[in-house]
Amino acid sequence: xxxxxxxxxxxxxxxxxxxxxxxxxxxxxxxxxxxxxxxxxxxxxxxxxxxxxxxxxxxxxxxxxxxxxxxxxxxxxxxxxxxxxxxxxxxxxxxxxxxxxxxxxxxxxxxxxxxxxxxxxxxxxxxxxxxxxxxxxxxxxxxxxxxxxxxxxxxxxxxxxxxxxxxxxxxxxxxxxxxxxxxxxxxxxxxxxxxxxxxxxxxxxxxxxxxxxxxxxxxxxxxxxxxxxxxxxxxxxxxxxxxxxxxxxxxxxxxxxxxxxxxxxxxxxxxxxxxxxxxxxxxxxxxxxxxxxxxxxxxxxxxxxxxxxxxxxxxxxxxxxxxxxxxxxxxxxxxxxxxxxxxxxxxxxxxxxxxxxxxxxxxxxxxxxxxxxxxxxxxxxxxxxxxxxxxxxxxxxxxxxxxxxxxxxxxxxxxxxxxxxxxxxxxxxxxxxxxxxxxxxxxxxxxxxxxxxxxxxxxxxxxxxxxxxxxxxxxxxxxxxxxxxxxxxxxxxxxxxxxxxxxxxxxxxxxxxxxxxxxxxxxxxxxxxxxxxxxxxxxxxxxxxxxxxxxxxxxxxxxxxxxxxxxxxxxxxxxxxxxxxxxxxxxxxxxxxxxxxxxxxxxxxxxx
Numbered sequence: 001x002x003x004x005x006x007x008x009x010x011x012x013x014x015x016x017x018x019x020x021x022x023x024x025x026x027x028x029x030x031x032x033x034x035x036x037x038x039x040x041x042x043x044x045x046x047x048x049x050x051x052x053x054x055x056x057x058x059x060x061x062x063x064x065x066x067x068x069x070x071x072x073x074x075x076x077x078x079x080x081x082x083x084x085x086x087x088x089x090x091x092x093x094x095x096x097x098x099x100x101x102x103x104x105x106x107x108x109x110x111x112x113x114x115x116x117x118x119x120x121x122x123x124x125x126x127x128x129x130x131x132x133x134x135x136x137x138x139x140x141x142x143x144x145x146x147x148x149x150x151x152x153x154x155x156x157x158x159x160x161x162x163x164x165x166x167x168x169x170x171x172x173x174x175x176x177x178x179x180x181x182x183x184x185x186x187x188x189x190x191x192x193x194x195x196x197x198x199x200x201x202x203x204x205x206x207x208x209x210x211x212x213x214x215x216x217x218x219x220x221x222x223x224x225x226x227x228x229x230x231x232x233x234x235x236x237x238x239x240x241x242x243x244x245x246x247x248x249x250x251x252x253x254x255x256x257x258x259x260x261x262x263x264x265x266x267x268x269x270x271x272x273x274x275x276x277x278x279x280x281x282x283x284x285x286x287x288x289x290x291x292x293x294x295x296x297x298x299x300x301x302x303x304x305x306x307x308x309x310x311x312x313x314x315x316x317x318x319x320x321x322x323x324x325x326x327x328x329x330x331x332x333x334x335x336x337x338x339x340x341x342x343x344x345x346x347x348x349x350x351x352x353x354x355x356x357x358x359x360x361x362x363x364x365x366x367x368x369x370x371x372x373x374x375x376x377x378x379x380x381x382x383x384x385x386x387x388x389x390x391x392x393x394x395x396x397x398x399x400x401x402x403x404x405x406x407x408x409x410x411x412x413x414x415x416x417x418x419x420x421x422x423x424x425x426x427x428x429x430x431x432x433x434x435x436x437x438x439x440x441x442x443x444x445x446x447x448x449x450x451x452x453x454x455x456x457x458x459x460x461x462x463x464x465x466x467x468x469x470x471x472x473x474x475x476x477x478x479x480x481x482x483x484x485x486x487x488x489x490x491x492x493x494x495x496x497x498x499x500x501x502x503x504x505x506x507x508x509x510x511x512x513x514x515x516x517x518x519x520x521x522x523x524x525x526x527x528x529x530x531x532x533x534x535x536x537x538x539x540x541x542x543x544x545x546x547x548x549x550x551x552x553x554x555x556x557x558x559x560x561x562x563x564x565x566x567x568x569x570x571x572x573x574x575x576x577x578x579x580x581x582x583x584x585x586x587x588x589x590x591x592x593x594x595x596x597x598x599x600x601x602x603x604x605x606x607x608x
Contacts, residue, residue, distance in 0.1 A: 028165025032198030044214050047207060049156055052127060055206055055213050060311045064318040067325070068205065069123040071345050075115070076380045077108065098375035106368070107361055107375050110147045114356065121152045122352060125193035126205040128155035132170050132190035134183055135360060144368045147360065150189060160190055160200045167200075167359075186363035191355045193348070208317030216310040229303050237294030238269045240277075241287075247278065262289070319344055342383035353377045 045051060055061050078092040096111070098104035114122075125131040133152035140146045159171040161182060169184035192202035206213075216222045242262040246255035261278075268275045280288045312322055321337035357377060365373050 024164065024166060030198050032196070042211060042214075044211065047204075047210050049128070051210065052204060052206060054217075055209070056127075058213060058217065058314070060314050061206065061209065061213065061318070064209070064315045064320055065126060065205070067315075068318060068320055068345070069126065071342070071382050071386070072123060072349060073115075073119060074385065075349055075382065076385060077111065077377065078380045079376065079378050092380050096375055096377055098373065100369075100373050100375075103365060103369065103373045103375055106144065106146075107365070107377065110361060110364065111353075111356070111377065113147055114150065118150045118152070121150065122191060124152070125155075125191050125202065126348075129194075129202040129204045130155055130158065130190065130192045132158045132160075132188065134172070135187050135189050137187065137364075145364060147364070158190070162200070185359040186361075186367075189355070189359055191352055193351075195351075205318050208319070209314040210317075212310045212313035212317060216307055216314070222307045222310055226303060226307055229300055232294060233300075235270050238266050239292040239294065240266050241290040243280075243288040265291075339383055342381065342386065345382050346379075349379055349382075353379075 076092075076094065077096060078094045079097040080090045081093045082089065083091040096104040096108045098107065121133075122131060131152060132155075133150050135150055136148040137145055138148040153172050157173045159173070160167055161169040161171055161184075167185075167190065169182060170188045170190050172181045172183065173179075175181045192200070193205065195202040214221065240262045242258040244258065246257050247261055248255050249261075265275050265277050277289050277291065282288055315325065316322060319341070321334075321341055323334035323337050324341055326334075361375075361377075362372065365375070
């Protein structure tokens with residue numbers, strides 16, 4: 001019973017700190033009890049894919065599905081950070097949390113690409129119960145294997161593949177010339193909506209709306225009743241009696257049965273024509289052709305209201321409280337169902353992100369960095385986002401043309417001295433610092449931070465430190481150039497605008513990967529650069545330091561060429577190591593799974 005716990009205790013004592021070991025569930029072969037009782041409490045057709053196709057004809061079903069998935073498109077990725085000054089004790093920080101900043105930037109870039117381009121396909125799982133498809137990868141300019149696009153396939157043609165009880169891929173059926181194709185993660189993605197314990201496939205959100213939908217659409221249901229009422233109200237009906245026998249009509253050689261004459265009279269009434277009928281009476285003075293006009297309900301409101309009540313039940317069955325559609329979210333009694341609605345969507349977002357992390361992102365991190373690296377993807381609760389949007393709009397949505405937020409009055413005239421005098425500054429729509437470069441929304445300090453994040457990728461990208469697999473130097477130089485220009489602009493503006501002080505001096509650090517001899521030119525106007533060049537060939541360095549001298553560390557064999565122009569009051573500090581660096585002996589440990597596949601490769605230096 002405790003053998004597994006003893007095994008983990010032993011692994012904890014013997015496993016290095018940088019190594020990650022994942023356990024397998026002991027109950028992976030669990031089979032749930034598939035009960036058959038009370039699955040069809042009413043005499044209705046079985047709920048199947050054909051039922052879902054038929055339900056999509058209903059405009060109320062389509063609208064409810066769109067309303068339910070709409071908040072997911074505006075989710076904000078953020079994580080909690082302790083903040084004693086906040087009333088809640090924490091604040092939301094935008095981005096992804098990871099022990100390696102470059103991994104956080106990489107994961108957020110993949111997540112935003114999927115969310116922006118394929119979320120409308122992922123949310124289709126709420127219709128069918130699950131969705132999936134083939135993940136196409138690409139090798140980017142940064143020499144990292146990244147997500148390219150998702151080729152979604154129909155739910156009825158997808159099957160989940162499992163290895164030793166753990167999902168490992170999908171099977172795509174009906175592929176031309178190939179039949180069934182098996183795809184393994186991360187080249188496949190599979191998401192189950194509202195999956196129950198022990199089940200591989202989820203449930204459709206339309207299951208709760210199936211019964212009211214049948215009451216609305218099946219034969220003799222609410223729509224048929226309403227149509228019949230409107231037909232009778234528009235065209236009317238009649239009850240016509242006729243005597244037995246036949247009637248001679250002018251123009252006919254043979255007598256016409258009275259039944260056919262009565263039917264023709266009623267059809268003329270339905271068509272709205274003028275009718276003529278015999279006025280013969282019997283011995284008692286009663287009409288032999290009595291006619292009674294059909295009557296409709298004096299108050300047909302319940303007939304017209306019935307389909308609307310079913311629409312409300314359909315919306316609630318899909319998971320949307322009526323208060324969401326009735327604009328009653330601000331009332332005290334509606335806050336609880338509104339909170340439940342957003343909580344269900346938060347759970348849905350967590351399920352999607354969990355599937356993306358386990359099936360795609362963790363595999364890409366292992367493929368690019370050579371070992372598992374921890375990261376967490378969390379989002380700000382949707383209810384909190386909705387309250388912030390409501391408070392920013394003053395409790396009500398901003399009407400187009402009202403002049404709010406653009407510095408103009410309702411008539412389109414300038415409200416200040418200039419047209420753009422009251423216009424808000426540019427806002428960052430992206431939470432990624434690196435992707436926001438060039439948009440005019442970053443300060444000089446943030447630009448330098450982005451440069452450092454990009455240059456720090458060199459420390460952890462290559463599995464073998466002696467072989468530079470990825471080169472991020474051009475992108476880092478671009479960031480530094482923008483940082484320099486931003487600092488100069490800040491200095492010029494500080495003399496005119498007192499509200500924009502000069503940013504503190506920035507200490508720029510450039511770490512170049514080993515390789516051929518580079519040529520580096522640094523024009524630094526703020527502080528001295530620290531240049532570390534672990535190269536074996538002679539580099540060429542041009543440094544212009546207008547404030548203080550640079551610090552240059554060059555461990556290499558050949559003498560370098562250094563051109564330095566510094567103030568006369570200061571002198572450069574140059575440390576040159578002419579002795580060749582001693583090779584470091586390393587030990588490589590390869591961890592394989594039960595199938596022989598490599599899970600992790602660890603290289604550790606051997607101490608002399």
